[in-house]
Amino acid sequence: MSKPNQSLQLNQSNLQDFLDCPRRFQLKVIEGLSLPAAYSEPIGKFEISTLLGNRFHLICQQFFSGIDPVLIENSLSDPDLQAMWDKFLPYGKSLLKYRFFPEPLLSISLLTHKLIAKYDLVVEINSEKYLIIDWKTASKKPSRSTLDKKLQTHLYPYIFSQTVNDLFPETPISPACIEMHYWYPLASEHKEIFPYSKDKNAEVKIDLEQIIGKINTYISEDVEFQLTDDNAVCQYCVFRSLCNRGTSAGSFEKSPSIEHEDLKNVQFDIDQVSEIEY
Ligand code: SF4
Numbered sequence: 001m002s003k004p005n006q007s008l009q010l011n012q013s014n015l016q017d018f019l020d021c022p023r024r025f026q027l028k029v030i031e032g033l034s035l036p037a038a039y040s041e042p043i044g045k046f047e048i049s050t051l052l053g054n055r056f057h058l059i060c061q062q063f064f065s066g067i068d069p070v071l072i073e074n075s076l077s078d079p080d081l082q083a084m085w086d087k088f089l090p091y092g093k094s095l096l097k098y099r100f101f102p103e104p105l106l107s108i109s110l111l112t113h114k115l116i117a118k119y120d121l122v123v124e125i126n127s128e129k130y131l132i133i134d135w136k137t138a139s140k141k142p143s144r145s146t147l148d149k150k151l152q153t154h155l156y157p158y159i160f161s162q163t164v165n166d167l168f169p170e171t172p173i174s175p176a177c178i179e180m181h182y183w184y185p186l187a188s189e190h191k192e193i194f195p196y197s198k199d200k201n202a203e204v205k206i207d208l209e210q211i212i213g214k215i216n217t218y219i220s221e222d223v224e225f226q227l228t229d230d231n232a233v234c235q236y237c238v239f240r241s242l243c244n245r246g247t248s249a250g251s252f253e254k255s256p257s258i259e260h261e262d263l264k265n266v267q268f269d270i271d272q273v274s275e276i277e278y
Contacts, residue, residue: 006030006219008113010212012152018215019151021228026218027239030225034238053137056084056185057120060135063092064102064121084137087185095133099124099168106163111212117159127171130164132156133181141187148194153180157196158204175201 008029018025027033059072059081069089076082100123107116121133134156147153161175178196218225227243228234234245241247 009116010113011116012155015155015211016151018211020233021237022218022225023227023243024237024239026225027242052078052080055081056137057135059085060088060092060120061102064100084185087190091183091190095123101167104167106159106166108159108162110208111216113212115155115159117156119156122160122167124168128177130173130178131181132160132178133183136182136184137186138184139186141184141189141192144192147182147192153194154204155208156180158201158208161196161201174198
């Protein structure tokens with residue numbers, strides 16, 4: 001059961017859950033449930049794809065941590081991972097001349113809760129341009145409007161804008177200097193860029209306060225959070241039996257929006273946050 005004044009760790013994954021279905025957020029984040037239902041069918045395809053995504057993130061992290069690319073390449077036995085690496089390597093090398101931080105974990109407080117983001121890579125191009133780069137391993141890049149609707153697209157620059165001086169303490173950095181980049185190694189067009197701004201920053205703050213305000217209202221009223229009206233969302237939800245929304249999982253191929261990266265790192269150890277030393 002929820003407790004008034006409960007302080008939550010909120011990240012792009014669980015806040016997106018709240019937007020998709022408040023009840024899912026309640027079951028996962030407030031009640032701490034995880035059911036063994038399949039996320040999508042066939043299970044093997046989903047698991048393989050998720051594993052591949054995780055391995056790609058690992059080799060990117062190794063590359064930007066200074067491990068010899070030849071050693072990384074020699075460790076690759078999966079042809080799909082090799083294909084991602086081949087696309088990634090020239091781009092990765094092009095970033096090495098800049099100052100960068102692989103996988104920083106940044107956090108801020110908002111309305112009694114912690115907002116946390118684990119970034120794949122942040123890069124200082126110069127004192128007026130900072131990139132947040134997020135690796136995405138889906139074979140097809142979603143449309144720009146789909147990506148624009150993702151909470152991550154706005155939450156990541158927002159948290160970064162509040163904490164950027166933890167990483168780059170030399171000068172004040174305005175929101176207009178920040179860009180959110182999604183990078184898809186398997187897509188024909190690899191990159192989708194979302195510039196940020198002072199006005200956008202103010203908008204995102206209001207949106208986040210509204211979302212968190214709604215969460216706090218549910219918690220203080222101690223009621224069941226609303227179930228989504230969209231049954232299609234339930235097809236890709238592990239709680240569908242619990243909610244009487246069907247027993248079989250949706251098709252992996254037909255899934256409109258599964259991004260394997262959205263499912264990883266959903267819970268962080270709070271002790272890791274704000275312990276960032278470079
Ligand atoms: S099954 Fe549907 S209603 Fe139930 S938590 Fe999942 S998305 Fe929400």
